[in-house]
Amino acid sequence: QVTLKESGPGILQPSQTLSLTCSFSGFLLSASSVGVGWIRQPSGKGLEWLATIGWEDVKHYNPSLKSRLTISKDTSNNQVFLKITSVDTADTGTYYCAHSYNNWYFDFWGPGTMVTVSS
Amino acid sequence: DTVLTQSPALAVSPGERVTISCRASESVSTLMHWYQQKPGQQPKLLIYLASHLESGVPARFSGSGSGTDFTLTIDPVEADDTATYYCQQSWNDPDTFGAGTKLELK
Numbered sequence: 001q002v003t004l005k006e007s008g009p010g011i012l013q014p015s016q017t018l019s020l021t022c023s024f025s026g027f028l029l030s031a032s033s034v035g036v037g038w039i040r041q042p043s044g045k046g047l048e049w050l051a052t053i054g055w056e057d058v059k060h061y062n063p064s065l066k067s068r069l070t071i072s073k074d075t076s077n078n079q080v081f082l083k084i085t086s087v088d089t090a091d092t093g094t095y096y097c098a099h100s101y102n103n104w105y106f107d108f109w110g111p112g113t114m115v116t117v118s119s
Numbered sequence: 120d121t122v123l124t125q126s127p128a129l130a131v132s133p134g135e136r137v138t139i140s141c142r143a144s145e146s147v148s149t150l151m152h153w154y155q156q157k158p159g160q161q162p163k164l165l166i167y168l169a170s171h172l173e174s175g176v177p178a179r180f181s182g183s184g185s186g187t188d189f190t191l192t193i194d195p196v197e198a199d200d201t202a203t204y205y206c207q208q209s210w211n212d213p214d215t216f217g218a219g220t221k222l223e224l225k
Contacts, residue, residue, distance in 0.1 A: 039162075047154075047162065047205055049214040062213045064120075096161055104209045105152040107173065109161040 002026035004036075004110035006097050011116045018084040018115060022097030026108075029075050030055055035100035036080040038071065041112075042093040052100050053080060060103065087117045121145055123206050123217035130223045136194035139220045141206035143187045150210035153182055153191045156219075157202045165204075166191060198224055 004024040012018060020038070027034060037052035051071040052060045061069050070083040080097060094114050098106035122144040131137045141151065149169040154162035164173045166182035169189060181192045193200055201224050206217040 046218045047207070047216040049207075049216065052214075060212070064213070101167075104150060105164060105167045105207065106154075106162075107164045107167070109163070112161055 002099055002108040004097050004099060004108060006095055006110045006113035008095060008113040008115050010114065011118060012087060013119055014088045014117055015086055016117075018082075018087050018091065018117075020082045020084075020095055020097075020113065020115075022080040022082075022110060024078050024080070024097070024099070024110075027099060029053075029073055029078070029080070033102045035103055036073070037098050037100045037106055038080075038082045039096045039098060039106070040091075040093050041096070042090075045093075050084075051082060052103055054100075054103060089117050091115065092117045120213060121147060121208055121211040121215050123208060123215055125204075125206060125217040125220045127218070128221040128223065130225055131196050132225045133198055134195045136192065137196050137222065139191040139193075139204050139222070141184075141189045141191070141217050143189070143208055145211065146186045147208040147210035149185050150208055151182075151184065151189045152207045152209070153180075154205045154207065155200075155202045156205065162205060193222075196222075196224065200224070 008020045035054040038050040053071045068085045073080045094112040096112045099108040124142045153166040156162040170182045203219040
């Protein structure tokens with residue numbers, strides 16, 4: 001059974017760095033065609049793909065945010081991390097991590113973690 | 120970026136057939152996928168690669184299309200299908216999602 005769960009700080013101030021963790025089970029990030037992605041959703045709005053890390057440690061970033069994003073993984077502990085630097089209020093929303101098949105689609109999602117950027 | 124255009128909202132009666140469209144600003148081949156999101160929940164994959172039904176998803180859901188025009192069909196619609204439906208393309212970089220179609224039942 002594939003499960004994912006996100007964790008984060010909840011609230012942070014503008015200009016700080018947002019650090020998110022995705023803890024997963026039921027699959028190996030070292031397996032062929034497997035990846036984990038991050039997608040966010042401002043409250044009441046649509047979905048925005050941020051980044052994906054693949055089984056070969058290949059990293060894909062959304063170019064609109066690439067300069068602020070860093071995705072990494074700890075395969076032995078089944079975790080994926082995302083850092084977003086210099087946050088502002090526009091980064092407020094729910095952040096999801098999801099299992100990616102072949103970097104095509106997201107077939108298992110975590111419940112999301114809410115992040116609020118406020119001074 | 121590839122822009123995916125969806126109708127903002129639809130209202131249908133239970134038992135009817137509904138089609139939700141997604142038009143891409145450029146070809147995405149068949150790398151189009153559909154998700155259902157209910158309030159307060161994470162998105163759920165329904166259809167992948169344009170027409171493949173995800174395991175465990177009722178056969179009432181189907182997908183079609185290629186290139187720039189895609190359709191998600193629900194037939195018949197049930198009360199539990201009240202949700203927002205998103206399309207996502209992964210042919211062009213970066214992956215993009217449509218703005219979502221909110222399906223309401225009369």
